[in-house]
Amino acid sequence: MDNFIRHKLLQNHNGAYELILYLDDTLTEFSQELGTKSSIRTDIMKQATLLIKNRYPSIRITVVKVVLGGFVMSTLPIAADRAFANTSIEQTNSNFFYSVSPGDTLWGLSKKFGTSVDLIKSANKLSSDTLTIGQKLVIPKAIHTVQAGDTLYSLSKKYNITVDSIKEANQMSSTTLSINQKLIIPAILEIAQTPTISETTAKPTTVTHTVVAGDTLYSLAKKYHTTVDTLKKNNQLSSDVLSLGQVLTIPSTQSEAPTSGPISSTPSLPDTYTVVSGDNLYSIALKFGLTVDELRSRNQLVSDVLRIGQVLRISDKATSTPISTVSFTTHKIQAGDSIWSLSIKYGIPQAELLQANGLTTSSMLSIGQELRIPVHNIPVKETVSPSHGELLNWWTEAQYVFTIGKVAKVTDVATGKSFNIKRTIGANHADSETITVTDSNTAKNIWGGYSWTPRAVIVEVDGRKLAASMSFYPHEREYIMDNGITGHFDVYFSGSTRHVDGKPDSSHQVQVEKAAGVR
Missing domain, CATH: 2.30.110 (Pnp Oxidase; Chain A)
Structure with missing residues (x-):
């Protein structure tokens, strides 16, 4: 079960950390069983350790506390359960299970693994699009309906996968098949192993940086506390010239563990996000742990219509990155006005003016009719030098x-x-x-x-x-x-x-x- 709605870390006086898991306040029956059923406690510990491995591999966490309705329902010491602490979840020989990470959505996973949202939902018996961090998903390449003559061996050859993988994905104890039986054909994933809790906090790590307008090797070296020569060596660069969109590997030896105080359960949000095909306000809000209303408020949106390439403000903190905003004014139709002439007058595409008013190219205008006119505020961007231009989409x-x-x-x-x-x-x-x-x-x-x-x-x-x-x-x-x-x-x-x-x-x-x- 995955009923934790949020979590956080708190540092105790010994320098170790407590993992606080907050339950959905509606789980009263679960809270009653928490103290009596060992299986429930084991399930909690599995989820907790999976969370630790995915999010806090370098932090020493000794206690898990379960909170419901503001009260601590259970305290589970990790150090006292050595067998469990050293094996965070039950391991299998398969590599087709995917563990949900922060920011994952069904749509994003379908694109990442070349499948579809419906297949993922069907394979995992999901009734909604909501995912939980640490949730294990089978990523299917297909759902096969058994036909006369099918065997697990023939299907393994057809889909280039092992018989054991098909059995495990479908929790089968035998090789017997039934006509019209639905079988999950799992995709084999290549997912890097997550480091264990006991690994050192000071080991070298790397991050990636996507080059944007204004970036230079010198500015990036200062930003990431490294040197130009190190950046060039790590990225096999023969010159100092960078390309927009180029991805650089940035070396880092900083520890990931904080020194004191509580740790937010949400990773730092980016300042902005650029809309891509398939995005909508709900999927973007879900991706960054926001609500649709928060997205609307931060971007002064008056509708839920998004455009590919549109830049949205994600963080609620002040940012030096300027973003475009859209407001609306009103125009009252006069004699001689047309959609084309108004689009020229107000400097917007004709298609956008039509869409803002629910019109088509065959729509008739009448004198006195009021139209909503989008007004785009395009802030000035910094340039690399006075001799270069703003890079505008x-x-x-x-x-x-x-x-x-x-x-x-x-x-x-x-x-x-x-x-x-x-x-x-x-x-x-x-x-x-x-x-x-x-x-x-x-x-x-x-x-x-x-x-x-x-x-x-x-x-x-x-x-x-x-x-x-x-x-x-x-x-x-x-x-x-x-x-x-x-x-x-x-x-x-x-x-x-x-x-x-x-x-x-x-x-x-x-x-x-x-x-x-x-x-």
């Missing part, structure tokens, strides 16, 4: 700064030459045009004529310098006449995609990162 930031109709100054990073452009259209990236013949001639000089080759550029708009990538090959529709070119060209920002297939263009992204100084 196209979908959640850049398209709201360099909006359709905006005029900007473009500076080529390599040559330092500048010219003016206007964003005239574009949803996946900024389709733009030069303003004058002089601007067009400057661009031709930089690119050596018309070219699809992307170059790193700085786009200056409304006093902000943005990192971007531009190619200069005018094509298709145009809105500015007499500027010396026919058609528009492409300006990409971080996360921009192609119109033709909606996929990122790696050659442009390299130049964006170069303009931001992170490549």
Whole structure:
């Protein structure tokens, strides 16, 4: 059973720690059995030791206390039970059981192990999507319905797994099968063993760091109390140049044990989280141990609709990392208004304006009708140096700064030459045009004529310098006449995609990162 709703550690006067387990207050029947049934006590100890191995492998914990309704229902000394303390849970030869860790969700596990949420729920007889830290799950690769002629041996060959694994996953005591019997076919996991409690607290450990805008080897060396040479050696780097999104291994020899006071049962929360495909407010709240209301409050959300790439504030502490926020204003329809003209006026995509008001492209507007207008506040980000640009995500930031109709100054990073452009259209990236013949001639000089080759550029708009990538090959529709070119060209920002297939263009992204100084 997994009925602990939370836990914490408290240090006693001897320097050791007590593990406090808080039971669900509704478990009155369980509390009565706690003192009379040894099996209940054993179950508690199994869960406690599993928790210790997963979360606190380097801390000396000597006592487990079970609390219900504010009262200590039982005190279980770990040191007195040597047989159990040395073997935290019953071991098997299988390696298809997964122990739930903080932040795990069914959706995340399904993606991690290449299965589905429904298969995991079916294999483990789960009635809800809620998981408990330390909970053991079978990760299924399939649920097989037994057919005539099936044997455990034939199924083991079919699914490339051992007979014993199938038997253990299905708790079978014999090899006899029945027609239409449902069998769990477990996936074999490669999960690193968790260190035992007795291991030293001062052993060297490593952490990983994903490079973001502004990171340098020097700044990372200071942040993690190491040296540039150590970072380069550990990551086999031949130069000091870092790439956005690059994952670095950071050496650390610090002990994980705290020196005094209580230990929070929740790991430190990140400042922000970037929304990915499949996310919703509930799954994100579950991932970080928050409530949906807390997420809404911290991000000033007025709806539960999320966008891929949207950055959400997770921690409730003050942070130096600026994030975008959205508020709403109201527009009363006047004669001549259209969804397209209003999207241009307020600098938001037409699709977003339609969605905010539950409209479609065929919806009719009426004079006096009130529309909700999303207003995006895009804070200024730090840059690597004055000569580099802000690294803004196209979908959640850049398209709201360099909006359709905006005029900007473009500076080529390599040559330092500048010219003016206007964003005239574009949803996946900024389709733009030069303003004058002089601007067009400057661009031709930089690119050596018309070219699809992307170059790193700085786009200056409304006093902000943005990192971007531009190619200069005018094509298709145009809105500015007499500027010396026919058609528009492409300006990409971080996360921009192609119109033709909606996929990122790696050659442009390299130049964006170069303009931001992170490549």
